[in-house]
Amino acid sequence: MYQFTPDEIDLTRADYQAKQQGAKDVQKKRVGNLGEIAFEQFCREYIPAEMWEWENEEAIRRCNPESFSGHDFEVFGFKVDVKTSRDVSAFLPKTLVENDSDDDIIVMAWHRDNEDSLILLGWEHMAVLKSKVRTSEQYSGEEPEKLQHLAAQPMNSLQDLGPNMAYMNQKPKNPFRPGDRVKRADDEEASEAVVVEVLPPETKVKLYGQKVDGEVVRVAFPSSLAEGPGDWEGISPALLSSYCDDQDIKLYTYKPENLEFVE
Incomplete structure (x- = not known):
């Protein structure tokens, strides 16, 4: 897992873009934007830049409405959607399949009430999630009352989907920031x-x-x-x-x- 702490620019853009998007639930859209920014930071640190693309990068940077796309990222050719929630029950396999079954990979990001940081819990193939749902329904019966299964592979194993290499510490060393x-x-x-x-x-x-x-x-x-x-x-x-x-x-x-x- 990774903790992502947004800076003032991240917070301002996430909030303003949500309002410009005309979202019915601005808070939900804002934290969704922060989840995408968190995953972008992970990609920039650990995945070769030529192997991934953020669909909404320009929309969030310029606080414009997003062009329609069914997913947030393409990583190694897979369609990846980032799910951000304060309620961890949103990451149950059955819930993920019911809410978004068309993408290849789901990345799970959890945030606290005050939104000062997010945690990238992990990721999972949609095909695996569907298989786990079918298996649970056919063979496992009901889950324990106080224990529910969250399906998530470690974030670093995402590198195994692509070239057998790790480009660590790719984060730009640029000293300049907006307003300088x-x-x-x-x-x-x-x-x-x-x-x-x-x-x-x-x-x-x-x-x-x-x-x-x-x-x-x-x-x-x-x-x-x-x-x-x-x-x-x-x-x-x-x-x-x-x-x-x-x-x-x-x-x-x-x-x-x-x-x-x-x-």
């Missing part, structure tokens, strides 16, 4: 810019027509930000990406090594 003031490195005349987005390697960004091998930083210039309708300096750094997307403010892409902080 930066300029082009080694250029005294360069204009000050504001970091809007930090994109990890798996987003496969192109720069000057070439695919970037690694992460990139997208910035906007204060003069462009000021053309928007709101006071951009009063906006949470987590929402700058959403603000720029809504107002069609032009962003410029840099490799991290080509930027430096403005004191």
Whole structure:
């Protein structure tokens, strides 16, 4: 199991995207977003970036409604859905099968009432869950009154579905975060810019027509930000990406090594 502790940017984006999505139950959607962010962090740490894709990465980063997709991730070609709940009974095999039988793999994330951290309990193939439900109904009879079976393989065994290797500690070493003031490195005349987005390697960004091998930083210039309708300096750094997307403010892409902080 892994514990995931969201930072202020994670919490703000998860909440704002849930509201922008128009969710009937904002709290449920918010913690669902946090579950996806938690699993994305796990993938980034332990699974080669070219072997997985997060369907809702841009929607949550820019706090936009999600495009329709029946699953949250693709990992090694499998459709993966993340189920986040405070009630662990949601992770009973029969409940998982009844609620979502079309995906290949279910990842289970449990959260506490105050949402300050989540725990990735594990994962399971839907085919295995269905088999366990059938077996329980045919042969096992009723479960003990105070013990119910939760089916979950350890998170690290997810690596066994793909290449026989473990890419540990892949987390980006980028020093920049949204809201930071930066300029082009080694250029005294360069204009000050504001970091809007930090994109990890798996987003496969192109720069000057070439695919970037690694992460990139997208910035906007204060003069462009000021053309928007709101006071951009009063906006949470987590929402700058959403603000720029809504107002069609032009962003410029840099490799991290080509930027430096403005004191």
